[in-house]
Amino acid sequence: MTFMSSPVEAADLVELKSVDRHFQLGDQTVKALDAVDLSISCGEYISVMGPSGSGKSTLLNILGLLDQPSRGEYILDGISTTTLKDKARAAYRQSEIGFVFQSYHLIPRMTARANMELPLMLAGISPKERAARIKPLMERLGIADRAEHLPKQLSGGQRQRVAIGRAIMMKPKLLLADEPTGNLDTASGTEVVKLLEELNREGITLIVVTHDLELGKRARRQIRMVDGRIAQDVLAGN
Amino acid sequence: MKLSDMARFNWLVVSRHRFRTAMVMLALIIGVSAVNLLIGLGEGARLFILGEFSFLGKNTLIVMPGKKETTGGMPPISGESPRELTLRDSQAVQRLPEVRLMAPLVVGFAELSYQGRLRESLIVGTSRDFMQIRKLIVQQGQFLPQSELEEARAVAVIGRKLKRELFGPEPALGRWLRAGDRRFRVIGVLSSKGQSLGMDFDEVMLVPVASAQALFNQEGLFRVFAEVRSYDYVNNAKDRILSVITERHDGEEDVTVVTQDALLASFDEILRTLTLAVGGVAAISLIVAGVLIMNVMLISVSQRTDEIGLLKALGADGTTIERLFLSEAILLALLGGISGLLLSEAILAMGRSFYPDVPLGSPVWAKVAAFLTAILTALIFAYIPSRRASAMEPVAALNEGKGVS
Numbered sequence: 019m020t021f022m023s024s025p026v027e028a029a030d031l032v033e034l035k036s037v038d039r040h041f042q043l044g045d046q047t048v049k050a051l052d053a054v055d056l057s058i059s060c061g062e063y064i065s066v067m068g069p070s071g072s073g074k075s076t077l078l079n080i081l082g083l084l085d086q087p088s089r090g091e092y093i094l095d096g097i098s099t100t101t102l103k104d105k106a107r108a109a110y111r112q113s114e115i116g117f118v119f120q121s122y123h124l125i126p127r128m129t130a131r132a133n134m135e136l137p138l139m140l141a142g143i144s145p146k147e148r149a150a151r152i153k154p155l156m157e158r159l160g161i162a163d164r165a166e167h168l169p170k171q172l173s174g175g176q177r178q179r180v181a182i183g184r185a186i187m188m189k190p191k192l193l194l195a196d197e198p199t200g201n202l203d204t205a206s207g208t209e210v211v212k213l214l215e216e217l218n219r220e221g222i223t224l225i226v227v228t229h230d231l232e233l234g235k236r237a238r239r240q241i242r243m244v245d246g247r248i249a250q251d252v253l254a255g256n
Numbered sequence: 257m258k259l260s261d262m263a264r265f266n267w268l269v270v271s272r273h274r275f276r277t278a279m280v281m282l283a284l285i286i287g288v289s290a291v292n293l294l295i296g297l298g299e300g301a302r303l304f305i306l307g308e309f310s311f312l313g314k315n316t317l318i319v320m321p322g323k324k325e326t327t328g329g330m331p332p333i334s335g336e337s338p339r340e341l342t343l344r345d346s347q348a349v350q351r352l353p354e355v356r357l358m359a360p361l362v363v364g365f366a367e368l369s370y371q372g373r374l375r376e377s378l379i380v381g382t383s384r385d386f387m388q389i390r391k392l393i394v395q396q397g398q399f400l401p402q403s404e405l406e407e408a409r410a411v412a413v414i415g416r417k418l419k420r421e422l423f424g425p426e427p428a429l430g431r432w433l434r435a436g437d438r439r440f441r442v443i444g445v446l447s448s449k450g451q452s453l454g455m456d457f458d459e460v461m462l463v464p465v466a467s468a469q470a471l472f473n474q475e476g477l478f479r480v481f482a483e484v485r486s487y488d489y490v491n492n493a494k495d496r497i498l499s500v501i502t503e504r505h506d507g508e509e510d511v512t513v514v515t516q517d518a519l520l521a522s523f524d525e526i527l528r529t530l531t532l533a534v535g536g537v538a539a540i541s542l543i544v545a546g547v548l549i550m551n552v553m554l555i556s557v558s559q560r561t562d563e564i565g566l567l568k569a570l571g572a573d574g575t576t577i578e579r580l581f582l583s584e585a586i587l588l589a590l591l592g593g594i595s596g597l598l599l600s601e602a603i604l605a606m607g608r609s610f611y612p613d614v615p616l617g618s619p620v621w622a623k624v625a626a627f628l629t630a631i632l633t634a635l636i637f638a639y640i641p642s643r644r645a646s647a648m649e650p651v652a653a654l655n656e657g658k659g660v661s
């Protein structure tokens with residue numbers, strides 16, 4: 019095992035430069051992220067672990083442009099995102115980043131198909147092309163026969179597969195998963211992880227936050243966070 | 257995001273929250289149909305009243321003795337009263353090529369009697385053309401004969417009610433009745449023209465103009481009606497009549513020639529203003545709907561924070577979110593507006609079937625205005641909630657509704 023000292027490479031997809039994320043709670047400042055430096059190359063498979071409240075979700079949110087650093091710089095695909103306006107950030111979220119949440123975040127009134135369709139709809143893609151893109155993906159995810167079901171009619175594993183389908187619909191470079199198996203039993207959790215790993219093998223950069231040590235150990239690169247800092251950053255098998 | 261996708265997306269929202277949608281729609285329906293109904297009623301009343309007063313066709317000019325002082329200037333310095341309008345003047349009018357029909361009018365009240373039955377009645381002395389100008393129909397007998405205007409024949413055409421009251425079930429044709437100190441032979445009975453605010457022909461007696469002049473011992477005419485060949489000639493004819501009579505009156509312009517339209521125009525204006533005012537008051541009720549829309553949308557935004565967060569995570573920018581919520585309000589307004597219009601049109605149609613005489617119905621501009629007001633209200637009142645939604649930080653929105661579905 020080697021300690022990573024923020025290597026700078028040309029192929030870096032993500033680069034955080036002493037990023038802070040502070041929350042003001044009354045007269046108390048919570049340092050959810052504290053001077054985090056991190057570089058991630060294209061195609062990596064990273065797990066993020068650590069105690070509750072250590073800043074894992076905060077890190078993921080910043081990487082996914084859902085949240086902004088209080089200080090420091092975030093360079094995504096060679097472009098500094100710190101000064102980007104809402105529109106440009108939204109465009110990045112649309113095309114470069116996929117999100118998978120612990121609680122799925124499916125829209126309850128919409129069918130599995132409609133939920134998967136959302137990113138395409140937001141991107142203004144025509145219904146015809148949407149249908150053409152969704153069908154093979156649903157088959158691949160094994161939910162083709164559930165296309166017209168509402169989320170509440172699906173099992174947890176099926177819901178998460180719909181959510182993953184939605185996340186990769188726009189073929190992003192970066193897939194961020196915050197405890198994707200947290201609400202699932204072991205069997206369907208393993209299936210979901212295998213699916214994510216398969217996507218990673220096809221080239222997507224995968225970052226998974228997890229409390230499950232077994233799952234975390236499957237990743238090639240494992241990051242451990244404590245108190246808003248990266249306490250450990252190791253490459254497995256070395 | 258495509259407009260059609262937004263519509264579909266919002267359709268799911270409004271069709272899922274039935275109660276909420278129903279409340280907003282109800283408020284909008286009340287507002288829109290109030291506007292449309294009140295304007296429809298006002299317009300119906302206006303047209304009804306105008307119809308009642310517009311007993312003359314569009315081609316008819318009215319000549320009145322005396323100069324109408326529209327400017328309200330100084331009264332004439334010469335103490336002379338205006339010259340009378342004579343039968344000869346009316347004949348000069350008749351000779352004009354533009355004039356197709358001409359009816360001089362001498363009007364007065366006299367006591368009629370037949371075999372001891374007495375009745376005070378309006379007596380109109382006129383010519384045969386009057387029948388065509390006023391579109392009168394003779395039920396029995398015939399109308400006034402075509403004869404020289406100066407010929408004071410002792411014949412009369414009477415209204416239905418007059419006939420009934422004086423003669424009862426007996427035939428009236430050929431009978432002599434007395435009017436003042438003269439006797440007239442009844443040669444015709446008018447058929448009912450219905451209640452007309454202009455003049456009630458059921459209770460009138462028509463006689464040749466010269467007979468009325470003699471009866472009332474009055475030379476001057478009350479009015480001269482002149483029907484022009486076509487509407488295109490109206491203005492031309494108006495000038496010609498004025499100049500012909502002015503010439504006959506030694507160059508003094510002492511008569512007034514007006515169209516009925518001009519007479520009714522000011523009246524029309526008052527009624528129109530009234531209708532607008534009433535419609536405007538109804539439009540205020542849409543503000544109530546607007547406040548409701550705002551509250552409903554604020555609730556919608558707070559209930560759907562995690563959805564907003566999700567949409568942002570999936571690539572929606574603030575503008576898209578704002579449009580999404582605005583279009584939801586517009587969809588509600590469309591549904592409410594259309595329902596309101598349909599409802600009020602149905603009520604107006606029902607009203608028309610009960611009161612066929614009153615042309616109830618709002619003009620197209622009123623429908624458009626009511627509809628647009630509803631949409632505009634929705635837009636204005638949904639603006640704040642939509643801005644609130646669009647300004648949400650994606651992460652904050654996502655965290656708020658942790659653990660759903």
Ligand SMILES: Nc1ncnc2c1ncn2[C@@H]1O[C@H](COP(=O)(O)OP(=O)(O)OP(=O)(O)O)[C@@H](O)[C@H]1O
Pocket residue numbers: 041042043048049050068069070071072073074075076077
């Ligand atoms: N919006 C917020 N306002 C205030 N404090 C916050 C907010 N979001 C996160 N925090 C705080 O920041 C710290 C890091 O939170 P974060 O959610 O990143 O932890 P985590 O590692 O994901 O924890 P868990 O494993 O429980 O999900 C925590 O102390 C949390 O209370």
Ligand SMILES: [Mg+2]
Pocket residue numbers: 074075076196
């Ligand atoms: Mg977390």
